[in-house]
Amino acid sequence: MADITGRNINTRDAATVDDEVKITVNTAVVAVAANEDRLYLAISIIDKDAFIRLMPAATDGSERKGIFLKKNTTYEFPTDNIYVGEISIINKKNNEKPVYYVTEF
Numbered sequence: 001m002a003d004i005t006g007r008n009i010n011t012r013d014a015a016t017v018d019d020e021v022k023i024t025v026n027t028a029v030v031a032v033a034a035n036e037d038r039l040y041l042a043i044s045i046i047d048k049d050a051f052i053r054l055m056p057a058a059t060d061g062s063e064r065k066g067i068f069l070k071k072n073t074t075y076e077f078p079t080d081n082i083y084v085g086e087i088s089i090i091n092k093k094n095n096e097k098p099v100y101y102v103t104e105f
């Protein structure tokens with residue numbers, strides 16, 4: 001059998017799981033900083049709907065677009081060609097304050 005190696009082989013001892021974060025503004029916030037060494041990323045929305053945006057928070061900061069996540073949902077980014085740029089998040093409606101957390105390695 002061929003030896004399969006590549007960028008997505010996990011060589012780290014542990015994943016980083018951030019504490020829960022609450023969005024408290026009506027504009028996009030940085031959910032995950034850019035990381036060229038990223039191998040895995042999942043974002044979980046806990047209590048309110050939100051949009052994950054594959055762009056910096058400063059770009060179109062009030063636009064509600066991107067990957068829509070309903071409450072109590074986790075989005076795992078594809079690992080075969082993972083996005084390594086900044087990821088922002090924005091609430092679905094003004095004055096809603098969704099809570100999310102990030103798992104990354």
